[in-house]
Amino acid sequence: MRDETPDDGRPPARAATPRQAGAAPTIHDVAAAAGVSKSVVSRALSGASGVAAHTVDRVRRAATELGYVANAHARGMSAHRSHTLGVFVRDAATPFYGHLLTAFQEQAAARGYRVVTATGAGSFSVDDERRALETLVALRVEGLIVCSGALPVEDITPFARRIPAVVAGRPEEDPTISSVYCDEVGGGRALADHVADLGHRRVAVMTFTPVSSITQSRRTHAMAERLRERGVHVVTLSGDDAGPGFDGADAIVAGVLGAGGVTAFMAPSDAWAVAALEALRVRGVAVPSEMSVTGYDGVTPFMTSLLGLTSWRQPLRTIGRLSVDAVVDQIDGLATTVTHHAIDGELVPGRTAAAL
């Protein structure tokens, strides 16, 4: 049970000396408890030299006694540093972003930074995303990591002018802003080669326009292009009209089957591949004997050997690590130029795509 009254509109209760119970103890409280001045507390706790050993002891004891945790806001104000990185993710519920998030946290901690996350609050309108970015800026994060396949770069650059920023997980050649991403074109082409190598001559590819998803557009067009180079007949199906969820999967599959003679379907992501596999199962089409299916992303939990999905793995841990390094290097002055880092992915053979 809390022992304080909620301090909703507290202004009148300007505590004179007896701080109200429940309020966080300040450096002043610790100083009083230890019988020294605030500056000594500050120095003792920060491990600065020039403080008597026994004084440090007394201060430390008083601090833990009171459960003192320095106010990051006040500290940031005077130090002009927040030691905080801001991460914007479009949808934390997606495993892809979840893994990225974890990698960010880990590397940021290793580099001595904390991470605050913001999202577009569910209804992914561009306006929401803009507001989320503003939240990060208000928090005076020292670096910005943006993970969104959709947010146009124009919405990021105004902030990137002030704060070292990096776009993670999607290709971005804007000269203003660094990026770390998996080589979508190389991945799409390699996966297409895999399908062509399996002997498929008529392949359906689900494609997107850049506005709906930069990554999915890039990789799917690379697939189609490479297939054509290999002399494979390509049937493209637009994923832009398929709606936000995966409800359009059946319509897509119907299109694939209706095209006639198609023996392989290349999905833009593992999630779409799984949705397609479901639709195929419902329609009684055997995979891979009657139809081969490939995904993209290669992230758990889709990458279970149970599903055996043939896919392309993006090295999310590496992307996360390099993204943090990119912004922190800029913050620390170790790097001053914008960098674009394309990481190689890796083919995951699987069992959903077989030789014809």
Add this chain to the structure above:
Amino acid sequence: MRDETPDDGRPPARAATPRQAGAAPTIHDVAAAAGVSKSVVSRALSGASGVAAHTVDRVRRAATELGYVANAHARGMSAHRSHTLGVFVRDAATPFYGHLLTAFQEQAAARGYRVVTATGAGSFSVDDERRALETLVALRVEGLIVCSGALPVEDITPFARRIPAVVAGRPEEDPTISSVYCDEVGGGRALADHVADLGHRRVAVMTFTPVSSITQSRRTHAMAERLRERGVHVVTLSGDDAGPGFDGADAIVAGVLGAGGVTAFMAPSDAWAVAALEALRVRGVAVPSEMSVTGYDGVTPFMTSLLGLTSWRQPLRTIGRLSVDAVVDQIDGLATTVTHHAIDGELVPGRTAAAL
């Protein structure tokens, strides 16, 4: 390209009047640009009454012109409010927590709060988790939402004394701290009933001790107990020894098959169920004809009709919403008592468990 020098150890550069380019504009800059005092800017931007309409206009224009975003730290210091909720999640990469996180963000936004997230930085040691909680406290979050099946409540209560807190996603009866969770016992029992109803008489259940995971312990013991009540012979296999990942799945499956006559296996989670399904497939055991398998959680992307996993769905969206409501109600003084909210889950029939 950034046009400022990185402000690493900036103290000497105490800008006199000409602020260094790239530094975030302050209310002072806006005031100067609009030709008014800071007070007016503050009131104009906060929509307070008592400011001439044309002045508001001028200030607004100057603010957007400069790209002014109020410093949340300074605002919080003066207002004694951060309008921020702190969320601690054990592992954002897990879909379970990812969904929860999204639900938090959404409801927090609806209630006018922002969310900052902290995790144990990957290597989930209790020490890391404590440090993560301290980060949140340093940020002076007004409410705390803790999602971790492992962090002992004793590590939370010292903070909960000061800050309204809620444990989300796991049962917690501590009188100090509110909780919102799915009824693990009810879920485990209902799922066990489902298995018993299917006619299984010898069932293997993977169990945990509370120290390794409170939720998994609770639900699995409920399963075993209910099965015994129904006169079913239960074989328990300890999941505590299975290691951190799912590598122990094959050993578990070996134990299930070695027990003799077991026709159903109840896993503590969907992830474990999928791991078991894989191990069974490798061993050539047909599901569900030779062995029925059930999971628990019922969260995407495991809940694809492709896998057809029989499971128990936890209403994560509801849990997320109610968790935020619980802390915000306490902050706003709408609620003063600690509440424990057990939400009902829902059976997901699936195809991995069949009648004997």
Add this chain to the structure above:
DNA sequence: TTGTACGCGTTATCAC
């Protein structure tokens, strides 16, 4: 070795 005084950016109070 320790204490004093100031400033960080903002809001709220009180004169004007």
Add this chain to the structure above:
DNA sequence: GTGATAACGCGTACAA
């Protein structure tokens, strides 16, 4: 309707 001014909690020159 507007402008000084005093906090808020902390770090840190500078003085003692």
